[in-house]
Amino acid sequence: MLKRFFYGNLVLFTSGALISSHDIVLGTEPNTSVVLGASELTAGIPGKGSLKVSEIKAFLAKPENHVPLQVELPDNLRAGAAAMYVPENNPMTKAKIELGRQLYFDTRLSVDGTISCASCHHPATGYGANTQFGVGVRNQTGNRNSPVSFNRILSKAQFWDGRADSLEAQAVGPIANPIEMGHSHEAVVKFATENEGYRIQFEKVFGSKPNIDAVGKAIAAFERTLVTGAAAYDLNEPLRLLQENFGEELSDLEALKDDDPALFARYEKAKALADSNPMSESAKRGRDLFFNQKSNCSACHVGVNFTDELYHNLGVGMTAAEPDLGRFSQTGVEKDKGAFKTPTLRNITQTAPYMHDGSQKTLEEVVEWYAVGGHANPYLSDKMKKLDLTAQDKQDLVEFMKALTGPLPKVEAGRLPE
Secondary structure, three states: OOOEEEEOOEEEEOOOOOEEHHHHOOOOOHHHEEEOOOHHHOOOOOOOOOEOHHHHHHHHOOHHHHOOOEEEOOOOOHHHHHHOOOOOOOOOOHHHHHHHHHHHHOHHHOOOOOOOHHHHOEHHHOOEOOOOOOEOHHHOEOOOOOOOOOOHHHOOOEOOOOOEOOHHHHHHHHHHOOOOOOOOHHHHHHHHHHOHHHHHHHHHHHOOOOOHHHHHHHHHHHHOOOOOOOOHHHHHHHHHHHHHHOHHHHOOHHHHHHHOHHHHHHHHHHHHHHHHOOOOHHHHHHHHHHOOOOOOHHHOOOOOOOOOOOEEOOOOOOOOOOOOOEOHHHHOOHHHOOEEEOOOOOOHHHOOOEOOOOOEOOHHHHHHHHHOOOOOOOOOOOOOOOOOOOHHHHHHHHHHHHOOOOOOOOOOOOOOEO
16 A cells, blocks of 8 residues: 655655655746745845955846745755745845845944944844853843744744744844844934945835834844754654654565565665764654653644744742733733743754743753643643653753754855945
8 A cells, every 4th residue: 555654745655766845746836936944145235355346236237136036945854834924015136135244244233333233143043142141232231032033934923922923023123122222213314314334225126225124124034044954853854753653674675676666765865865964862762752642742833834823821930020011012811921932943053042031041941840740820721731850851851952053044244334
């Protein structure tokens, strides 16, 4: 009997090829379709040093840089495509992404020229910051840890409390926050208007002089290109699924080679993928435990991005005299007190410290927090329960989370308009 099963958008058959939907769905014309994660979108305008106006004009003169892109997720995220959010009024183009890249890394958007979006969300620190709280102008700090800016195309609401209803709204918030970039929207628009390199880009990309909405749209377009590539988990999962579904057939590979050469070829291909970035035995046990009710991790850390995009009270920070009430500040709903958005576990090893208040320095501390059931309070999530985990279980969960680290696009952090 023909057997078939799915891993994300990969369809595996006992005969035929291991195919992804990207291979069999043509979509739009080739020059308008692009898989996110491609460095061509984030490498910047070729050259060295500050961007000259002549270089910007040459880039803007190419029609292909203004064609709306049909963006697709890489294979490891493609099963989550239904969650992708690109507003109809902000289609992604190469020119808009490039403008957003420049704005993202430009400290001149802050009041004293010291802070950019990248200061708290830098590629070198996994698009987060390795400080407990974000550090803004004049070394001021807030009371929340910097959330990551990758895989944001899979999320509509932004910030720990979801106060921004889109990436566009989120992008301009820190500019006017007095303890982040400390500037005004009006001053940033004035700067972009007076800088010829920026002005001509806004005029070409948006058909108008710089304005704060366009600033937000450009930065959002750039941030939507930041996606995580295949981690060890992703590369090992096809082999695990083959073994789970065809264990008996795979028990004798020599016989399989003759009896079902197509399945044997599928196995060889899946094994090669797994061997390219193997998971340890501990990580494999952690994977099984993660998706098991014993740990209950996947109750919230679900889907390709390992987050339900919802808000939960874990008891973190609730012992403070005046605790941060999180989502409640936006909704006024009693049950939302102390609730914060579930963060992605993708590339979690790069983004310590953890939790909304940066109070936990290691993944071991995080696992222990869940194991004891968090801190009891009237608003504690019903998903938080004391877990019966051994020391080995805890270590296995940590090892699995380490196996969720994948490559990020290569991004040019310099090359800003003179």
